[in-house]
Amino acid sequence: MTHGPTNIDSKDKCIYCYDSNVELTDEHIVPFSLGGVHIIQKASCLKCNKITTKFERKVARDLWGDARISYDAPSRRKKNRKDFISMGNSEIPASEYPAGLVFYEMNIPGILQGLAEDVDISKLWKMVVIHDDKRMETFLKENANKPTLSFRNVPQEFGQLLAKIGYGQVLTRLDLDDFNPICLPYITGEKSNVSYVVGGVLTDAQPIKETGYILNTKGIIISDNRLLLIAEVRLYSNTHAPGYQIIVGEILGSENITRVIKKMNSTEKVIN
Numbered sequence: 001m002t003h004g005p006t007n008i009d010s011k012d013k014c015i016y017c018y019d020s021n022v023e024l025t026d027e028h029i030v031p032f033s034l035g036g037v038h039i040i041q042k043a044s045c046l047k048c049n050k051i052t053t054k055f056e057r058k059v060a061r062d063l064w065g066d067a068r069i070s071y072d073a074p075s076r077r078k079k080n081r082k083d084f085i086s087m088g089n090s091e092i093p094a095s096e097y098p099a100g101l102v103f104y105e106m107n108i109p110g111i112l113q114g115l116a117e118d119v120d121i122s123k124l125w126k127m128v129v130i131h132d133d134k135r136m137e138t139f140l141k142e143n144a145n146k147p148t149l150s151f152r153n154v155p156q157e158f159g160q161l162l163a164k165i166g167y168g169q170v171l172t173r174l175d176l177d178d179f180n181p182i183c184l185p186y187i188t189g190e191k192s193n194v195s196y197v198v199g200g201v202l203t204d205a206q207p208i209k210e211t212g213y214i215l216n217t218k219g220i221i222i223s224d225n226r227l228l229l230i231a232e233v234r235l236y237s238n239t240h241a242p243g244y245q246i247i248v249g250e251i252l253g254s255e256n257i258t259r260v261i262k263k264m265n266s267t268e269k270v271i272n
C-alpha cells in the first residue's frame with residue numbers, strides 16, 4: 001500500500017461545494033472498491049456524495065465488473081458476489097478466470113499541451129486491457145476459447161474518478177483555501193471536458209509487487225507567478241495499468257507559491 005497518513009482531518013465543510021452547514025460524510029480518496037485506505041473525515045455533503053458515488057459505481061461495474069470479481073476486490077455487497085463467471089455455455093471459477101482490467105491510455109492533459117479548455121482529446125484515449133499473465137497462460141492451456149470481456153466505454157466517468165482521487169490526494173497536504181481548484185467543476189460534472197485536466201504520464205508503468213495504488217503530489221512552476229499542482233495516480237499498480245496525472249489546481253502569486261511549497265514540504269516530512 002502507498003504511504004502517507006490514512007486519516008485526514010475534516011476541512012469542516014464539503015470539499016466539493018464548500019457548504020459548511022450540512023451533514024458531512026467521510027470520503028475515501030481512492031474508492032473502497034479499489035482497496036482505498038486513505039480517508040478524509042467528514043468531507044462530503046450528501047448531495048455531492050451522490051454525484052461522486054454515481055461515477056465511482058459506473059467505473060467499478062461497467063469497466064471492471066468481471067475483473068473485480070475475479071481478483072476479489074473489496075465490495076460492500078460481497079456476500080452477493082458470484083463465484084463463477086459465465087463464458088458462453090460454461091462457467092469458470094472466478095479465481096481462475098483471467099479477467100481483463102480495462103484502462104484508458106491517455107495523452108497528457110490538454111492544459112499541459114497548451115490547448116483551449118474546450119478541446120476534447122478524450123476521443124484519442126485508447127482502451128487497453130491488463131491481464132494477469134500467469135492466469136491467462138494457464139487458462140489458455142485448459143480452455144479452447146479466449147476469455148471474453150464485457151465492459152462499457154465510460155471515459156467521462158473514469159476521468160471524473162481520477163480527478164476526484166487527485167483532488168483528495170492534494171487535500172492530504174493542503175487546505176481548501178491554499179489553491180484554486182481547477183479540477184473541481186470536472187468532478188461535479190459542471191464542466192464535461194475532463195481531458196483538459198486529466199491525462200497520462202510520459203513514462204511506462206512498471207508493476208510494483210503487492211502495491212494496490214500509488215498517489216503523489218508535485219508542483220510545476222509555469223511562471224514566477226503561477227504554479228500548477230499535479231497529482232500522480234496509479235491504480236492497480238501491481239499490474240502494467242497506465243499511470244495518470246491530474247491538474248488539481250493552481251496557485252497564483254509568488255508569495256503564495258513560496259508559502260504553499262513550504263507547507264507541502266513540511267507535511268511531506270511528517271508523512272515519510
Ligand SMILES: [Zn+2]
Pocket residue numbers: 014015016017018019044045046047048049
Ligand atoms: Zn457538497
